[in-house]
Amino acid sequence: MTETAISIRNVTQRFGDANQANAVLALDDVSLDIKKGEFVCLLGPSGCGKSTLLNIVGGLFKPTQGTCTVDGRLVDGEPHPDKIAFVFQESTLFPWYTVIENFHIALKFQGIAKSEWDDRAMAALRAVGMASFARHYPEQLSVGMRQRVNMARGICVGTDILLMDEPFAALDEQTRMVLGEDLSQLLAATGKTIVFVTHSLAEAVFLSDRIAVMTARPGKIKTIIDVNEPHPRSPDFMLEPRFSELRNECYALLRDEIRATVAAQRDPQPAGA
Amino acid sequence: MERSSFASRSVQFAFLAIVAGAWYLATETGSVSRLFLPPPREVYAALTRLVQTNSFWAAVLVTLTTIAKAYAIALVTGVLAGYLVTRSKLAVRVIEPVVSGLFTIPITLFFPMFILFFGIGTGSKVAYGATYAFFPIALNTIAAFANMEERYLRAARSMGGNSWQIFRYVLMPGALPVLITGMRIGFFICFASVLGGETISSVAGVGRNIALMAELMEPARMYSWILFVIVTSVSLNMIVYNIENRIRDR
Secondary structure: OOOEEEEEEEEEEEEOOOOOOOOEEEEEEEEEEEEOOOEEEEEOOOOOOHHHHHHHHOOOOOOOEEEEEEOOEEEOOOOOOOOEEEEOOHHHOOOOOOHHHHHHHHHHHHOOOHHHHHHHHHHHHHHOOOHHHOOOOHHHOOHHHHHHHHHHHHHHOOOOEEEEEOOOOOOOHHHHHHHHHHHHHHHHHHOOEEEEEEOOHHHHHHHOOEEEEEOOOOEOEEEEEEOOOOOOOOHHHHHOHHHHHHHHHHHHHHHHHHHHHHHHOOOOOOOOO | OHHHHHHHHHHHHHHHHHHHHHHHHHHHOOOOOOOOOOOHHHHHHHHHHHOOOHHHHHHHHHHHHHHHHHHHHHHHHHHHHHHHHOOOHHHHHHHHHHHHHHHOOOHHHHHHHHHHHHOOOHHHHHHHHHHHHHHHHHHHHHHHHHOOOHHHHHHHHHOOOOHHHHHHHHHHHHHHHHHHHHHHHHHHHHHHHHHHHHHHOOOOOHHHHHHHHHHOOOHHHHHHHHHHHHHHHHHHHHHHHHHHHHHHHO
């Protein structure tokens, strides 16, 4: 029996006052357990609250109701940088620092001793093949290179848990695939627990042990799909029939939710149209 | 890079040479009255005599002290007020347009009031220069901190940075380029307001002497003062520009 790393219990998130017209119910009574070393994707239409859920797990804000515990410790709207690291989109690298300085800041904020900064940073950069770019500024790198660096920044702090908020959303599809493979290999080696937010079906199937498919707003977990495939995964996995089946299964589950999201964003349609 | 900077330097020097040449020709041929514009050699002679007098350096000291005081006040109040406004998004929305609206008013109109309140001595010039320089500094401070991307702050918070660390390592370096621009603009506005104020009404300082020479119909001496101010402000601009670039390149 594997230990639970993250336990989300009846989390509800409302933005604005409940009795106000513009109040938004982002998450509605979500519960989910994530085991140690597991890779879980939160997959859902845009605006379904998947990033909100991730931010609650990471302690960036406190849920309206419900609790989230990480390694038995209550996350109460406070970041736990010793346990949890975030990886956002590549544009969160601080542009006024060089690559290595970006790592130093992350390690400093986490409270790591200064003597370890360089070793840790260089080890993480080597792991993603970016060691020779340590003295570059982010703007001197391509988007794909930046995201490699950004992933390494999240990994270098050495937390057990990594929360990734659509890290590849700004990348083109080919770079995205390569980085996905790299991520799968990197993580198989470290045994971290990952929660990954995406709206890409292929990314979710390729990377995850389990996919939590979410409904349109208010976000709930609709179904959980198991992907029984060991890590690290090779690109060949994408060519297997099982990959397409899982992808189609996800799509079938999502289709209605995407429609519901789109319908809420346009003029009302006449009945029967 | 080297070649293009050489080329632009040449153009800049050529421009200076043309201005000096035009000045020389216009005055030496007698097509401009010496009362309006004396020839360069007379101004130069007046300048060399001027810098050897004690009263010249006393006047320079008065003006520089006034500028330093006015700028120090504008810098502290402008940065502080600007930063405090950015603590709240609502305050930025409400106050920023008011401050930038006030900045469009020619504060010169209120100069007599400054004299009335602070007297004809340096106090009124300090207050006037500080008031004028406050606006660009405050406005750029607001812009520098309010335009900070939310994603950097979120990332910093997720890394466990406390408020002071986030201010010191994320907000400050992110805001610095715009902040420094505001400080530079503020400095030159302060410089110009103090000199202008001295010219309009004062008992001492460089501006006062320029006005006095004009009243005494001493164009060569007046222009020698003006030449001194031009050289000073161009040199200061070059120094500030270099400092600004150095801070940005860090």
